[in-house]
Amino acid sequence: MEKIKIPKATAKRLPLYYRYLIILNEEGKEKVSSTELSEAVQVDSASIRRDFSYFGALGKRGYGYDVKSLLSFFKKILNQDTLTNVALVGVGNLGRALLNYNFKRSNNIRISCAFDINQDITGRILSGVPVYDMSELKQQLSDQQISIAILTVPSEQAQATANQMFEAGIKGVMNFTPIRISAPSTVRVQNVDLATELQTLIYFLESDEAAKESNEE
Amino acid sequence: MEKIKIPKATAKRLPLYYRYLIILNEEGKEKVSSTELSEAVQVDSASIRRDFSYFGALGKRGYGYDVKSLLSFFKKILNQDTLTNVALVGVGNLGRALLNYNFKRSNNIRISCAFDINQDITGRILSGVPVYDMSELKQQLSDQQISIAILTVPSEQAQATANQMFEAGIKGVMNFTPIRISAPSTVRVQNVDLATELQTLIYFLESDEAAKESNEE
Numbered sequence: 001m002e003k004i005k006i007p008k009a010t011a012k013r014l015p016l017y018y019r020y021l022i023i024l025n026e027e028g029k030e031k032v033s034s035t036e037l038s039e040a041v042q043v044d045s046a047s048i049r050r051d052f053s054y055f056g057a058l059g060k061r062g063y064g065y066d067v068k069s070l071l072s073f074f075k076k077i078l079n080q081d082t083l084t085n086v087a088l089v090g091v092g093n094l095g096r097a098l099l100n101y102n103f104k105r106s107n108n109i110r111i112s113c114a115f116d117i118n119q120d121i122t123g124r125i126l127s128g129v130p131v132y133d134m135s136e137l138k139q140q141l142s143d144q145q146i147s148i149a150i151l152t153v154p155s156e157q158a159q160a161t162a163n164q165m166f167e168a169g170i171k172g173v174m175n176f177t178p179i180r181i182s183a184p185s186t187v188r189v190q191n192v193d194l195a196t197e198l199q200t201l202i203y204f205l206e207s208d209e210a211a212k213e214s215n216e217e
Numbered sequence: 218m219e220k221i222k223i224p225k226a227t228a229k230r231l232p233l234y235y236r237y238l239i240i241l242n243e244e245g246k247e248k249v250s251s252t253e254l255s256e257a258v259q260v261d262s263a264s265i266r267r268d269f270s271y272f273g274a275l276g277k278r279g280y281g282y283d284v285k286s287l288l289s290f291f292k293k294i295l296n297q298d299t300l301t302n303v304a305l306v307g308v309g310n311l312g313r314a315l316l317n318y319n320f321k322r323s324n325n326i327r328i329s330c331a332f333d334i335n336q337d338i339t340g341r342i343l344s345g346v347p348v349y350d351m352s353e354l355k356q357q358l359s360d361q362q363i364s365i366a367i368l369t370v371p372s373e374q375a376q377a378t379a380n381q382m383f384e385a386g387i388k389g390v391m392n393f394t395p396i397r398i399s400a401p402s403t404v405r406v407q408n409v410d411l412a413t414e415l416q417t418l419i420y421f422l423e424s425d426e427a428a429k430e431s432n433e434e
Contacts, residue, residue, distance in 0.1 A: 005424075015416035019395065042397040077420075084419050097314035098411070105372075105395070107412045109419070148419060155322075172422045174415055178236065178322070180259040188425070190418040192409065194315070195324045198391055199232035201407040202301050202326070202365060203294075205389045207222075208405070 010051045015107060016041050017051075018074040024067050031064040078107075085112040087146050087170075089161060090153035091121055091131055094176055098150060099127040111150070113140055134161075138168040148172040155179050227268045232324060233258050234268075235291040241284050248281040295324075302329040304363050304387075306378060307370035308338055308348055311393055315367060316344040328367070330357055351378075355385040365389040372396050 020040045024032055034052075038045035052065070055073065075081060088095055088111045095114065103109040114131045116122055122133040132140055141147070149170045153161045158177040165173065172188045175181055178196070183189050237257045241249055251269075255262035269282070272290065292298060305312055305328045312331065320326040331348045333339055339350040349357055358364070366387045370378045375394040382390065389405045392398055395413070400406050 008421075011420050012413065012417050014420065015413040016397070016410070019413075040397070042399075078416060079419070079423060086415065093314040093317040097310040100310040101411060103412050103415060105412070107416045109412065109415055148415075148422065150415070171425075172418045174418055180233070180257070182259075188418060188421055190414055192411070192414055193233070194318060194409070195320050195322070195326065196229065196232040196236075197407055197409055198303070198320060198326055198365075198367070199295060199324045200229050201389045201391055201405060202296070203228050203231065204225075204405055205365065206296060208388075 033064040087149040095152040250281040304366040312369040
């Protein structure tokens with residue numbers, strides 16, 4: 001299936017649509033309107049219609065979308081018929097939590113190997129996933145044909161570890177460290193910066209509060 | 218200090234700028250150009266200049282920005298002189314990892330109380346944080362004047378738990394569950410959807426791959 005050029009914001013919403021279509025389908029629902037979908041996924045219905053329009057005629061205005069066809073369409077687009085194996089680099093607190101995180105519930109993704117330097121855990125199987133020493137990174141990624149990794153090492157080691165990962169052939173990194181790592185242009189980095197997300201939330205709440213106070217004056 | 222109306226994208230980058238300014242200041246650097254900052258935080262320098270422009274004249278073109286003034290300015294804007302206490306609701310794997318997460322390193326945020334229904338852990342102190350029973354939510358939030366909570370309960374309990382949180386006075390939620398929760402209009406919800414982030418990364422990598430292949434044809 002050919003990939004269609006779509007905006008990043010649209011691509012980010014596709015897994016969300018897909019997850020809700022799974023739920024709707026399980027509930028036995030056959031049709032869904034953009035308004036209903038909008039309420040479920042908390043995205044305005046104009047955006048939903050625009051997102052869907054990138055993929056051609058998925059539904060007819062006023063008739064709603066067919067749940068089963070949408071589901072199978074998104075399944076293909078999101079490559080959900082094949083399991084995507086990813087690696088986890090850094091098995092600390094967050095790494096361990098991610099080993100237990102159910103990525104498979106609505107996405108066909110599995111952490112199939114983990115890497116660390118701590119000899120208390122390397123060579124062991126944690127939450128069903130083998131933990132290898134970092135020295136085995138290149139070999140294992142090549143054997144398992146893995147090109148995507150989750151980075152959960154301490155900040156101080158983020159860049160050096162990322163460099164090892166690029167050297168070992170990693171093409172996509174989900175970066176949980178607060179460091180913005182430098183990467184070759186051929187590599188995609190997705191930053192998940194927990195402190196920043198929380199800080200942003202706090203900032204907006206304080207703005208709301210300030211706006212309310214100035215309205216009350 | 219009055220809050221300035223800024224775009225959401227800008228607000229999201231402020232904590233990032235702040236963090237790097239701390240590092241630069243610790244290194245003893247006195248001036249920084251938007252180009253240098255751009256390389257460090259991986260944001261293009263035009264966006265940095267535009268972001269800074271919302272706050273008036275923070276620097277002079279060609280002379281760079283004064284690190285100490287920028288730092289103290291962002292410190293005020295981000296309210297970093299006072300500690301912000303937040304609650305954690307749901308002490309499972311991810312919740313425990315977050316209890317150990319160092320939000321204080323570059324942001325003045327602390328998880329000061331946690332809530333769960335599991336009687337094996339309620340009434341205990343985990344990673345320095347007291348874990349209360351959910352029945353104590355309203356009282357504790359009120360006593361501790363906390364209005365922000367991190368939600369890390371199982372999906373099935375997400376909405377019901379969120380409702381309890383709103384009832385208890387929570388105004389900001391950092392939602393780690395894959396469910397898009399419905400919230401009153403007075404509440405801000407920040408979604409951190411790990412599976413979706415990973416799925417989006419995979420989608421883009423596959424698009425890159427497809428584009429490369431079609432170029433090679």
